[in-house]
Amino acid sequence: MAIKSLFISLLVTIMLGYSLTVGLTDPDSYLKKIPDWMSFVLLIVFALLYILAFWWAIQGFNAHKVTALFSMALCVFGLSIYAFGIVMSLGSGRASPGQYDGDISTLVPSEKAAFDQLLHTTGLTPQQVKLTEHWHLMDKDAPLKICLQKGHITGLSVLNVPIREVGVCSQFPELGQVYLRGCRLSDMSGLKNLRIERLELADNAIRDLKTLSGCPNVRWLMLQNNQITSKAGIELFPQLIAEDFTGNPLQKDSLK
Structure with missing residues (x-):
């Protein structure tokens, strides 16, 4: 036995x-x-x-x-x-007291201006914004969700809303997690943020990994359902521990 x-x-x-x-x-x-x-x-x-x-x-x-x-x-x-x-x-699902801010008015002035630009470039209103915790950023219950901690935006999710100028996200210095899904994005060269560790860009039109070079410290890179044909440029992310290219027209040579 x-x-x-x-x-x-x-x-x-x-x-x-x-x-x-x-x-x-x-x-x-x-x-x-x-x-x-x-x-x-x-x-x-x-x-x-x-x-x-x-x-x-x-x-x-x-x-x-x-x-x-x-x-x-x-x-x-x-x-x-x-x-x-x-x-x-x-x-899970319960934040500790004081972990997250519950009022958008606590944003520091510089990020408040950038947040207003984000609303303008997405065409959304403040009423469509939902404050949430990091573990709820993936939930599909609002077109725009942010994690707000000590006056800084640390997490951002935009769902199925076109973003005309993605570079505005570079103005959030504490931003660590970014979910921009279904935002009709193709050129990400305007996004430059060394703090971003999780970058989820599913259901867009991105063709080249090099357009993401402004986020070299990404550890989780999710690019499902884009137009990427090659993994050339993956070496730009030395901290990478997980990736997802499902639904991309990758050439066979790039899979090696």
């Missing part, structure tokens, strides 16, 4: 490790290709297998003490990750 327990716990730990590393960061991973409901089912199966392996380790402890102990350690490790994930999910 202890040997079976070790086999199961080791296998599940390897699969869990893959899911939490390559599975989350590689856009071509198998985890990205399965529906969300199946991912949820797999997580439940993994947890049940850990519990089963732990029980088998207890049953076979007298016959194979070392093997059983090692298996139990793997089970405890795996289940502790689950417990940590549950605790984090319970706390």
Whole structure:
């Protein structure tokens, strides 16, 4: 029983490790290709297998003490990750007191002027702006969303609204996360910001990565459904840890 327990716990730990590393960061991973409901089912199966392996380790402890102990350690490790994930999910969606500003009037004067320019270039009104937290920037519930912290815009999302002058985003010095989806963008050379780490530009008309050279510290670059034919210029982002070019007409040579 202890040997079976070790086999199961080791296998599940390897699969869990893959899911939490390559599975989350590689856009071509198998985890990205399965529906969300199946991912949820797999997580439940993994947890049940850990519990089963732990029980088998207890049953076979007298016959194979070392093997059983090692298996139990793997089970405890795996289940502790689950417990940590549950605790984090319970706390998600709630900002700590003072973490975010709740009033646009707290913007520093220089960024207030830039924000007014952003409204002008998008044709939106202040009533269409939603203040939110970083983890809600991807939600599609408002055409313009910002994260406001200590008078500075630190996150920005524009959804399905044309942006005539993207360079205005360069005037937010603390901007770290940018989501400009469906904004009819093709030339991004006006965007120059060293603080941006996450740049999501899905559903635009971008053709060349070099037009993004003004954001060299990007770590997450998401360019789904653009017109990019080559990854030439990807070396401009030395901090890059994740990318997504799904839906682009990439040439075969550029995939190497």
